[in-house]
Amino acid sequence: MESAIYYTSKKTFWQKVKEQKELVFMIFPFVLYVILFHYIPLWWWVIAFKEYRPYDGVWGSQWVGLQQFRDLFSDSGFWLAMRNTIVISFLKLVTSFAAAITLALMLNEVKNMLFKRTIQTISYLPHFVSWVVAASIVIGALAPESGVVNQVLMALKIIKQPVVWMGEGHYFWWILAISNVWKETGWNAIVYLAAMTSIDPELYDAASVDGCGRLQKIRYVTLPGIAPTISMLLILNVGWLLNAGFEQVLLLRNPLVQDYAQILDTYVLDYGITMYRYSYATAAGMFKSIVSILLVLFANKVAQKLNASTVV
């Protein structure tokens, strides 16, 4: 602390820049990227308060005040999309966290390296497959007649008749969650595995000496060891809570499950962009961004509180 104050008081900003010009040079493209693609587009939010038409231009279009928001909030379809978004992303958040941590814990216990690597590779392969392909795999697997899921369940005598999995709204939420787990668990587990390698092996030895079994070691050493990683990822993910997975839903939905599948992003597409209502779409997107920011701030506060209590 002391040295930092001393340091800044001695050198001016520009001197510092000159001294660290390589670093500045390296960061430059990324700052530019953020400005170009994240800050400048914010300017376009202005069209949420207008009735934007491309040929009139942004300034030529008529101001309508909060009309777009009024339309938005008075549309029952929007609130339905809101409900689905929250439920779907909450389901996905919980299942993907639980699955990734479980997989990482299990892999960490495997001592045969060849087996461990094989499992890891297989489990993260689906991450590299695009949702376009993944969705047709999911739809194919769940098909009533030819799908493998129904065939297996029938062979095991769990069900008597093929189930139309993709035809029921409340199944659809779980299909989204489970297919997301299938696709992303392996990939998400990597970061926890990395966190586990940084746990001091002596802790395990100490735990053994204290008479801990395998499960107890996981409970008292591994889990606390990766706790900071978990909480950080959780905070980061809360910011995405209103992103329920646009591509996945778009590709998997069908008319039967429309009431459960309409999320904010598809709502913006269906009732905004494809109907040429750019302003309406922007208003919906803006609302989503603002709620997301609030969620992150809230999650951060909670995490601070929790951290404070654990420190003391």
Next chain:
Amino acid sequence: MRLYKRISLAVLVVFVIAILLGSFAPVKSNKAEAASKKVVTFTMFSADATVQYHPDIFSTAIGQEIAKKTGVRLKIEHFVGMDQATKVSLMLASGDLPDLVYGSGEHKQFIQNKVLVPLEGYIQKYGTWTKKAYSEADLKKLRQADGHIYFLSYSRGEVSPSASGEGLWIMIDMLKKNNWPRLKYWEDLVPMLRDYVKKYPKYKGMPVIGMSAITEGARFYVIQDPATGLNGLIADTVQFDPKTYTASYDPAGIGMYKAYRALNQLWNEGLFDKEAFVQTYDQWQAKVAQGRVVTSWGRSWHYNNAFNTLRKNGEDDRILVPFGIVFKGVKKSRYIMLSSIGTRDGVSITKKCKDPVTAFKFLDSLLNPDIQKLMFWGIKGKDYLVDNKGKMYRTQAMIDKARDPVYQKQEGLGYWNIYPRWQLKLPDGNYVKPELDPDIAYMQWAPAQKQVLDAYKAKTFVEPPFADEPEMPKWGFAWEINVPPEKQKDIQVPLNIANDLARKYIPLLIMAPKGKYDEVWNKYKAEVRQKINAKVIADFYTEELRKRMEDWYGIKIK
């Protein structure tokens, strides 16, 4: 260290040279090529999804010939995917437009956003061929709400004798086994279907499906066809009464109740495809191609791939043929309707085009009969022959070759549908397209299809008993009317909501358990009545259609 520096310098020099060569060399050769032939290149966007697109149509035999004759080459970007509206919407918002554009179902958006060049001045000045191929009445109909002409329509309201028809599609095998019955009424079809599926429950070990339909994504309109088709109405946004000149709009009309109750009964008997509402378009196509779909809802172009597969496998008696099936009591089926001229879309020139005059001259020169023959018939001697009377014809071998997708792609045949063309015949008396020639039309069918035609003593699938005489609504179609932006919220948004409700309830209606149909129907009706003001929509279309009658024919209705 010095050596290291030298090596890196050498590497750098090599890189720079490579980059310079890489970026400049091809441009130079392109320029040289263009200069020698004086071929201008225009960029174009096409949203035509009815044909498999060609990566570079102007590199094919036909394309090269056309480029040579017109002095223009098109660099075409094709629409891929399912949702034209999204693509066009984003294209307009970005302002990044090509020289020429064809927007298909979304073409109106280019007009409404005022990015197109009006053509009527050019037609007057340079439209030598246009004035011959399009009559004054045609051009009148092509005038948009703002009084300008933006495109020359390709759709010209002919009934093509080679069209595979429209209606409810029925498998040839069932017709054969029932001794070629004359089918017209739903009530006669259902018992036949029931018996057939009972008698032949499996085909090649797979279950036979009584009735299927396409429901995926933008193709959902197919499952809306029963509501209009079975009741003898036209598949349009509104129904127009020619006596009172008023439009009526009712997304939960009585005809719908009857149609889906009929399908619901099939469902409860296990005759309707259990996967109908969860299957993709591809899955549906596969089932038809496996020859196990006895009847299906779909439009003619949806079947092409599946029928080709069946034909290739020698299972052409599993192909489906269309019948204009209606409920008993309905006088006329209206699955096939004609438009005198398509007023919705065509190739347009955008304001981004730096040389609209050349672009228009290109479109005009496509109407030159020599080029029309190239576009639709192909290359003389190779794709068609001419007899001593000057009549163009094709041999059976040529017809078969023209059906082969590989040959089509290499020759460039069958990719020119969206461009302006003559109606039915060229000035020399030859048909514009080979498909319009009745002789060629008959020759192109598979043996089983020919057998069907012979059995019913018909020449085509667009005449009785397959279809009633096609009509031409004088006022055109309501779905071709562009809703102006300021009416978007009152007309287009409710229409979309109605469509979403249909998407939700049609499956529920069809799948309703025994005795529950009315309950679902009442829910649907209540929701439609609550969410949609049908009168506003009907009034809008009444006004628009009356305006058309006035603009097109001078008939004023009060």
